[in-house]
Amino acid sequence: xxxxxxxxxxxxxxxxxxLSKQFGGVRANxxxxxRVERGTIHGVIGENGAGKSTAMKILYGIYRPDAGEIFVxxxxxxxxxxxxxxxxxxxxxxxHFMLAGPYSALDNILLGAEPVxxxxxxxxxxxxxxxxxxxxxxxPVEWDRPVEQLPVGIQQRIEILKLLYRHSNILILDEPxxxxxxxxxxxxxxxxxKLRDEGKTIVIITHKLKEVMSFTDRVTVFRAGKVTGEVxxxxxNPQELANLMVGRKVVLSIDVPPARPRPETAIEVQGxxxxxxxxxxxxxxxxxxxxxxxEIVGVAGVEGNGQSELLQALLHxxxxxxxxxxxxxxxxxxxxxxxxxxxxxLGVAVIPEDRQSEGLLLERPVSENFLLGLQRSxxxxxxxxxxxxxxxxxxxxxxxxxxxxPRGLMNTAGQLSxxxxxxxIVAREFQRQPQVLIAAQPTRGVDVGAIEFIHNxxxxxxxEGAGVLLVSSELDEILTLADRIxxxxxxxxxxxxxxxxxxxxxxxxxxxxx
Amino acid sequence: xxxxxxxxxxxxxxxxxxxxxxxIAGESPWHVLKILEKGAFGSGYDFGMTLFxxxxxxxxxxxxxxxxxxxxxxxxxxxxxxxxxxxxAVVGAVWSGLSAPLAPVVAVLAALLAGTIWxxxxxxxxxxxxxxxxxxxxxxxxxAAGLTSYVALYLLKNPDSQNPETRPIGPGYxxxxxxxxxxxxxxxxxxxxxxxxxxxWVLLWRTSLGFEIxxxxxxxxxxxxxxxxxxxxxIIAMCLAGGLAGLVGVGEVLGNAGKFKVGxxxxxxxxxxxxxxxxxxxxxxxxxxxxxxxxxxKGTADLDFETEHVTRELxxxxxxxxxLSVSADGLWSWMKxxxxxxxxxxxxxxTC
Numbered sequence: 001x002x003x004x005x006x007x008x009x010x011x012x013x014x015x016x017x018x019l020s021k022q023f024g025g026v027r028a029n030x031x032x033x034x035r036v037e038r039g040t041i042h043g044v045i046g047e048n049g050a051g052k053s054t055a056m057k058i059l060y061g062i063y064r065p066d067a068g069e070i071f072v073x074x075x076x077x078x079x080x081x082x083x084x085x086x087x088x089x090x091x092x093x094x095x096h097f098m099l100a101g102p103y104s105a106l107d108n109i110l111l112g113a114e115p116v117x118x119x120x121x122x123x124x125x126x127x128x129x130x131x132x133x134x135x136x137x138x139x140p141v142e143w144d145r146p147v148e149q150l151p152v153g154i155q156q157r158i159e160i161l162k163l164l165y166r167h168s169n170i171l172i173l174d175e176p177x178x179x180x181x182x183x184x185x186x187x188x189x190x191x192x193x194k195l196r197d198e199g200k201t202i203v204i205i206t207h208k209l210k211e212v213m214s215f216t217d218r219v220t221v222f223r224a225g226k227v228t229g230e231v232x233x234x235x236x237n238p239q240e241l242a243n244l245m246v247g248r249k250v251v252l253s254i255d256v257p258p259a260r261p262r263p264e265t266a267i268e269v270q271g272x273x274x275x276x277x278x279x280x281x282x283x284x285x286x287x288x289x290x291x292x293x294x295e296i297v298g299v300a301g302v303e304g305n306g307q308s309e310l311l312q313a314l315l316h317x318x319x320x321x322x323x324x325x326x327x328x329x330x331x332x333x334x335x336x337x338x339x340x341x342x343x344x345x346l347g348v349a350v351i352p353e354d355r356q357s358e359g360l361l362l363e364r365p366v367s368e369n370f371l372l373g374l375q376r377s378x379x380x381x382x383x384x385x386x387x388x389x390x391x392x393x394x395x396x397x398x399x400x401x402x403x404x405x406p407r408g409l410m411n412t413a414g415q416l417s418x419x420x421x422x423x424x425i426v427a428r429e430f431q432r433q434p435q436v437l438i439a440a441q442p443t444r445g446v447d448v449g450a451i452e453f454i455h456n457x458x459x460x461x462x463x464e465g466a467g468v469l470l471v472s473s474e475l476d477e478i479l480t481l482a483d484r485i486x487x488x489x490x491x492x493x494x495x496x497x498x499x500x501x502x503x504x505x506x507x508x509x510x511x512x513x514x
Numbered sequence: 515x516x517x518x519x520x521x522x523x524x525x526x527x528x529x530x531x532x533x534x535x536x537x538i539a540g541e542s543p544w545h546v547l548k549i550l551e552k553g554a555f556g557s558g559y560d561f562g563m564t565l566f567x568x569x570x571x572x573x574x575x576x577x578x579x580x581x582x583x584x585x586x587x588x589x590x591x592x593x594x595x596x597x598x599x600x601x602x603a604v605v606g607a608v609w610s611g612l613s614a615p616l617a618p619v620v621a622v623l624a625a626l627l628a629g630t631i632w633x634x635x636x637x638x639x640x641x642x643x644x645x646x647x648x649x650x651x652x653x654x655x656x657x658a659a660g661l662t663s664y665v666a667l668y669l670l671k672n673p674d675s676q677n678p679e680t681r682p683i684g685p686g687y688x689x690x691x692x693x694x695x696x697x698x699x700x701x702x703x704x705x706x707x708x709x710x711x712x713x714x715w716v717l718l719w720r721t722s723l724g725f726e727i728x729x730x731x732x733x734x735x736x737x738x739x740x741x742x743x744x745x746x747x748x749i750i751a752m753c754l755a756g757g758l759a760g761l762v763g764v765g766e767v768l769g770n771a772g773k774f775k776v777g778x779x780x781x782x783x784x785x786x787x788x789x790x791x792x793x794x795x796x797x798x799x800x801x802x803x804x805x806x807x808x809x810x811x812k813g814t815a816d817l818d819f820e821t822e823h824v825t826r827e828l829x830x831x832x833x834x835x836x837x838l839s840v841s842a843d844g845l846w847s848w849m850k851x852x853x854x855x856x857x858x859x860x861x862x863x864x865t866c
Contacts, residue, residue: 315739316738339741339743340739340740341742341743345741357735358735358736358738358739359736360736361728361729364728364732368725372736372737373741375722381722384722384723386721388720
């Protein structure tokens with residue numbers, strides 16, 4: 001392309017042309033073309049590692065492209081850093097908010113862009129401008145409360161106001177709904193539509209097909225670093241998008257036959273309570289439930305309502321500072337004073353909540369990650385020495401069976417994509433022949449193809465007689481898999497349903513405390 | 515290949531800087547280099563002295579490395595080796611009648627045990643009380659220094675000497691010195707150190723316990739979730755680290771001095787940190803790095819006598835510069851990073 005051509009005749013808000021980016025030997029983006037029209041909500045979807053985040057980070061100036069061009073409003077742009085992109089009206093809300101907890105909403109918005117006069121911050125003037133912005137876009141916020149006291153949905157609103165305050169016309173939101181309740185999610189999208197109608201351009205990075213279908217105008221699909229399709233939302237359907245993402249036909253929701261629970265109890269907890277820091281509310285209050293063998297019990301709830309604490313209490317009952325009204329039991333063993341190793345030896349498999357920190361040794365090879373937790377099992381050790389040949393044999397088979405890619409055992413776990421990391425963990429945990437399976441967010445950030453695979457495995461474990469506790473903030477996942485559903489809200493079990501008896505709406509309301 | 519190149523470059527850089535300093539002081543760098551080479555490897559005796567300094571550095575390097583694999587920073591090797599040497603000397607002085615095969619074994623076990631206890635204390639404090647091992651190991655270094663001075667000056671003072679040292683150990687305790695080194699005190703402690711390096715390798719890479727140690731060092735949350743008691747593993751790792759450092763006492767007390775001399779160690783414990791770093795915490799690398807620092811120690815000692823302008827202090831500067839450039843691991847990654855774009859690849863696979 002002729003590089004002297006500075007002004008293009010395009011009217012697109014943003015256009016990426018033939019963008020390529022390589023990290024080490026990995027091609028994160030190859031010849032990516034993406035066009036976002038002014039005044040639209042544009043979805044960017046793809047599996048983990050498909051390159052959608054990389055492309056957006058290039059647009060925002062975090063990465064520099066190896067090749068290709070960026071046009072904003074028809075002008076060719078070269079960023080040295082995000083501040084150049086911000087100056088051109090591009091703003092980004094990161095998946096993990098960048099807010100200073102103890103500061104007020106107002107100060108968080110001003111932070112880094114304080115209007116200063118004679119060395120003093122002109123709070124009053126800034127506040128007036130913000131209030132008019134909030135009115136214009138219908139985004140009310142309590143300006144003087146510390147943001148840590150505000151609900152997540154409001155924190156996100158503050159992030160958006162931050163961008164508006166900095167005159168952003170193009171808003172990029174990275175996985176904006178991952179921490180929101182269904183109600184907060186629909187509020188968010190109502191607000192985004194309002195912003196769009198006021199002339200803003202919005203780009204949403206997500207992996208949730210449903211959101212893309214209901215809230216976007218156009219969609220760009222990424223696969224393996226390339227754009228595999230750009231379609232108008234009204235002319236497509238979830239199945240087509242899923243196929244574009246994965247490159248083959250996928251089963252979007254698996255058919256789960258009803259459970260046949262056995263009489264034996266797999267997990268039993270009575271009156272679990274955990275006090276928060278003094279003065280604040282309890283992290284867990286009087287949580288009681290049981291899981292039978294051969295059934296899946298789902299724990300639904302927005303993240304941060306006690307799920308992490310519950311998992312810790314189940315896995316490390318001795319070390320958790322929980323009070324219980326009765327013993328914690330696994331398979332009729334009172335494990336209240338057991339350590340984690342002894343519990344796991346009963347045949348308890350765990351898919352941990354945070355796979356990167358709790359599930360894997362990221363800098364170590366796949367083979368060692370496969371060994372983690374099994375290093376004293378008879379299969380892989382004898383008299384304190386590791387049986388490395390056995391390990392290699394078994395791990396090679398497992399990597400094949402669970403389709404962990406790439407296949408090599410010597411790649412470090414950190415080199416795998418999120419979905420493959422998760423498959424590695426599943427492969428390892430199922431090596432235990434689980435009698436009890438505790439699966440926390442088993443498909444978070446996992447691509448569509450791998451979700452199907454992991455769901456099938458969980459159901460198979462159930463049918464083979466394992467008692468499964470499924471903790472998930474994805475409503476769809478709970479509704480697909482769970483036979484019984486508990487709703488956790490502010491550390492309490494506020495509702496219990498049979499799957500057949502509950503609608504998504506009802507669950508969503510309970511999750512929001514309604 | 516690159517793994518090998520970086521430490522070699524670091525050593526070369528440190529040496530070049532050090533030679534530049536001697537050049538400013540008025541010595542020809544070439545001359546200095548020749549003295550260094552001759553001082554460390556020139557004769558059987560010189561090489562023997564190099565090996566004599568190498569031996570304790572292998573032990574302390576391994577000590578730091580084992581702790582490091584468990585995610586701990588053992589700055590206490592100096593204290594651990596001090597109490598180890600003292601224990602060997604006390605046993606040898608108190609039961610001086612013990613004879614050959616049993617006596618050295620008892621003394622070695624005493625050194626091992628004393629070092630182990632000195633490592634266990636900060637290990638336990640870290641694992642069960644959460645107080646940081648860096649602070650506690652440093653404190654224990656001081657306590658060890660005070661304790662040994664007290665023992666050497668009051669309890670077991672050598673009546674035949676003006677120096678702060680303990681009574682000599684019984685003759686049955688002395689271990690074999692190799693004759694081929696022209697009288698340099700190279701003893702059976704050297705093969706013991708090499709054996710220790712091999713055992714540490716087996717432990718770390720071939721046993722369940724070693725895997726657990728490395729898992730805890732890599733990621734405590736992951737180890738914990740896998741049912742590994744991270745606290746217990748940390749205590750074990752610090753015990754091992756202490757024991758390894760304690761074995762320094764074998765070469766010094768049984769293989770060389772025949773008694774405990776206050777201040778015998780020219781900070782072997784701290785040089786051990788550089789040894790572990792340069793050896794990338796791998797036993798084979800530590801053997802090589804210990805030899806290098808041993809040679810440097812011996813070579814720079816000779817600079818003092820053999821040149822006009824380079825004094826003991828300047829030769830210490832030379833050593834320090836090598837250590838500094840080895841420790842500047844961050845510098846290398848930083849220089850690599852600078853050639854990359856704005857923000858390095860972080861959290862690449864997390865969100866998308």
